[in-house]
Amino acid sequence: AAGVIQSPRHLIKEKRETATLKCYPIPRHDTVYWYQQGPGQDPQFLISFYEKMQSDKGSIPDRFSAQQFSDYHSELNMSSLELGDSALYFCASSFELQGVVTEAFFGQGTRLTVV
Amino acid sequence: DAKTTQPNSMESNEEEPVHLPCNHSTISGTDYIHWYRQLPSQGPEYVIHGLTSNVNNRMASLAIAEDRKSSTLILHRATLRDAAVYYCILRLYNNNDMRFGAGTRLTVKP
Numbered sequence: 699a700a701g702v703i704q705s706p707r708h709l710i711k712e713k714r715e716t717a718t719l720k721c722y723p724i725p726r727h728d729t730v731y732w733y734q735q736g737p738g739q740d741p742q743f744l745i746s747f748y749e750k751m752q753s754d755k756g757s758i759p760d761r762f763s764a765q766q767f768s769d770y771h772s773e774l775n776m777s778s779l780e781l782g783d784s785a786l787y788f789c790a791s792s793f794e795l796q797g798v799v800t801e802a803f804f805g806q807g808t809r810l811t812v813v
Numbered sequence: 814d815a816k817t818t819q820p821n822s823m824e825s826n827e828e829e830p831v832h833l834p835c836n837h838s839t840i841s842g843t844d845y846i847h848w849y850r851q852l853p854s855q856g857p858e859y860v861i862h863g864l865t866s867n868v869n870n871r872m873a874s875l876a877i878a879e880d881r882k883s884s885t886l887i888l889h890r891a892t893l894r895d896a897a898v899y900y901c902i903l904r905l906y907n908n909n910d911m912r913f914g915a916g917t918r919l920t921v922k923p
Contacts, residue, residue, distance in 0.1 A: 729909050740900070740916060741857060746909040754910035788856045790911075798906045801847070804856030 700724055702805035704789050710811045711779050719774040719808045723791030729753065730772040731802060732764055733788040741788060747772060748794075779812045786810075817901045822918045825891045833886040833917050835901030840881050845904045848875065848886045849913070850897040857900065857913070860886065896921045 703722040711717050723730050729748045733741040734757075743756035747766035758764070761779075766772045770791075776783060786809050790802040818836040825831040837846065847862040861868055861875045863884075868875040874887040888895055900916035 731909065731911060733913075740898075741851075741913045743910065743912045746911070748909050754908065756910065756912065790857075792909075794907070798845075799904060799909060801859035801862060802849075802857075802911060804858065807856050 702789055702791050702803050704787075704805035704808050706808060707806065708809050708811075710813060712813055713779055713781060715779050715812075717776045717779060717810060719776070719787050719789075719810070721772045721774070721789030721791075721805060723770050723772070723789075724803055727791035727793045727803075728770065729792045729794070729799070729802075730766055730770070731790040731792075732758075732772070732774050733790070735786045735788060735807075736782075737785075744774070776810075781812050784810060784812045817903060817914050819899070819901055819915065819917045821915070822920065824920045824922060825888075827893060827921055827923050828890050831888040831891045831895070831919065831921075833888075833899050833901075833919065834883065835885070836883045837901070837903055838882045840903055841905070843906045845906060846875065846877060846881075846884050847902045847904050847911070848873070849900045849902065850895075851900070851916075852894075852897045860899070862904075891919075891921045893921050893923060895919065 731746040732744040735741045744758040746753045764774045786807045790804040792802040848860040849857045851857045876885045898916040
């Protein structure tokens with residue numbers, strides 16, 4: 699079965715550079731979530747989208763932005779990268795069934811290293 | 814936001830049942846109780862969810878207290894592959910704000 703696809707799997711950037719992470723949800727899933735997980739930490743919710751509109755916002759820095767496109771894939775754009783942005787970034791997708799959100803399926807993550 | 818409280822860590826022996834507790838005393842009537850787990854070096858994985866009644870699936874069982882202020886994830890026979898961090902999350906039925914708190918790190922001993 700198709701799963702959530704994230705690209706790239708690994709990314710190395712220098713301080714002050716920009717990075718773009720991509721997420722391809724499971725087909726027919728209309729909701730995408732983004733998470734940041736630092737070393738030894740729990741996943742932190744950044745932002746979510748439903749039907750191409752921002753749905754909920756978590757602890758996403760102002761330097762980051764995200765959007766969901768017409769084909770439901772999503773991109774997380776990160777600018778002015780800092781060393782502290784080094785983390786695993788997970789994307790997840792789900793769909794609504796009769797107005798109720800269902801379980802979320804997670805991708806394998808993108809490991810971002812800022813040097 | 815409704816919060817959850819879980820023990821930091823638990824240990825189990827292989828092939829024995831494991832009961833992972835979660836307290837959510839401020840749960841609202843429309844919050845679903847979701848459980849996810851994260852195996853080492855992997856993304857979180859859905860385990861089970863419920864609203865009021867106990868739930869069973871191929872992975873686990875979820876026992877929900879009558880007042881819904883606590884729940885317990887039950888792994889009927891722990892295996893070494895069940896070693897993971899387990900997260901109890903409350904989700905409003907139509908809300909896409911799914912936040913992980915501090916989960917329980919389960920260690921399974923052979």
